[in-house]
Amino acid sequence: MVIETVHLGKRYGNLQALTDLNLSIEPGKVFGFIGPNGAGKSTTMLILSTLLEQSEGEAFVCGYNVRKDPASVRQSVGYMPDFFGVYDNLTAVEYLEFYAGAYKIPASKRRALVGDLLELVNLSHKADAFVDSLSRGMQQRLGLARCLVHDPAVLILDEPASGLDPRARIELREILKQLRGMGKTIIISSHVLPELAELCDDIGVIEKGRLIAYGSVHEVSNRDTGQSRMQLRALRNLDKAGLLLASSPYVHQLTEYMGGFRFYFQGTEQQKAELLQELLDEQVAVVYYGDSKKDLEDVFLAITEGVGME
Ligand SMILES: Nc1ncnc2c1ncn2[C@@H]1O[C@H](COP(=O)(O)OP(=O)(O)OP(=O)(O)O)[C@@H](O)[C@H]1O
Numbered sequence: 001m002v003i004e005t006v007h008l009g010k011r012y013g014n015l016q017a018l019t020d021l022n023l024s025i026e027p028g029k030v031f032g033f034i035g036p037n038g039a040g041k042s043t044t045m046l047i048l049s050t051l052l053e054q055s056e057g058e059a060f061v062c063g064y065n066v067r068k069d070p071a072s073v074r075q076s077v078g079y080m081p082d083f084f085g086v087y088d089n090l091t092a093v094e095y096l097e098f099y100a101g102a103y104k105i106p107a108s109k110r111r112a113l114v115g116d117l118l119e120l121v122n123l124s125h126k127a128d129a130f131v132d133s134l135s136r137g138m139q140q141r142l143g144l145a146r147c148l149v150h151d152p153a154v155l156i157l158d159e160p161a162s163g164l165d166p167r168a169r170i171e172l173r174e175i176l177k178q179l180r181g182m183g184k185t186i187i188i189s190s191h192v193l194p195e196l197a198e199l200c201d202d203i204g205v206i207e208k209g210r211l212i213a214y215g216s217v218h219e220v221s222n223r224d225t226g227q228s229r230m231q232l233r234a235l236r237n238l239d240k241a242g243l244l245l246a247s248s249p250y251v252h253q254l255t256e257y258m259g260g261f262r263f264y265f266q267g268t269e270q271q272k273a274e275l276l277q278e279l280l281d282e283q284v285a286v287v288y289y290g291d292s293k294k295d296l297e298d299v300f301l302a303i304t305e306g307v308g309m310e
Helices: 041-048 070-076 092-102 107-120 136-146 166-181 217-223 238-247 269-281 293-304
Strands: 003-012 015-025 030-034 056-061 077-080 154-157 185-190 202-207 210-216 228-234 251-256 260-265 286-291
Touching (some): 015 041, 015 202, 015 210, 041 056, 041 185, 070 077, 077 136, 092 107, 166 185, 202 217, 238 260, 260 269
Parallel strands (some): 030 185, 030 202, 077 154, 154 185
Antiparallel strands (some): 003 015, 202 210, 228 260, 251 260
């Protein structure tokens, strides 16, 4: 395991911000940490980055104990806080060279390293721009480059997509996919699930300091309700599709939606595949048949509903 927490807990005075957190993240995986504001995501990430000491339990990064061997953990981790300041009067190159120096990268190697990093985060064209003149999306990407200067095995990214417009989010996601392809283990937090669904191997949902769901995106999405929200779009024979769906024992709460239907499917993957085959046999010109993405948000709301309310 690259990251492991064992009965991890954190108290701030009287407030128990994190309770009995047990996580195991394998090498090369992207783990999405989801929860509303104040759930304990940042607290966990700060502990794993050695910037905050836990009150209970243990945490390990690349086999190093965060409390006993923080220097080794820091060499293994690139941490991006949810808010970071950028310095005025520094260009993107100078900014990254400064951090490369802080990580004791030899001066002779810094220029080439910074060039590579800027290319990775699509900022080569802004190398000599002042950092405070960059857009929010570009600053986020520069922040990502900053936490890569020492080539860490693990990236811990606290809400990296917050405050970004859709295009900037997509750009960030593409870069994260590249980093995943390079074998990095990534923990990324968000208070919205759909944003992470595509990127993550596993997700954990945290609420009031407790992990309340943990597993693959698919497992967590279907866990609570035991059913998945589906969407069908078709070009022709929609009336036939409607009749077929309405008569299926697996389909519930069928509604028309954007040139097709939305419905809840209660059944196995095999039964899902058979239903699609029946639609095709009826000459329904299917252009989309799959999970209704937007609804992952509903799942999140359903899972977290009532947690922490006595
Ligand atoms: N330094 C601190 N002192 C006291 N309480 C704190 C401190 N930092 C965080 N908390 C509290 O601990 C709880 C967890 O906060 P945390 O920042 O870990 O949540 P989060 O899930 O990261 O939320 P956000 O998305 O808002 O950052 C919250 O109730 C918060 O108010």
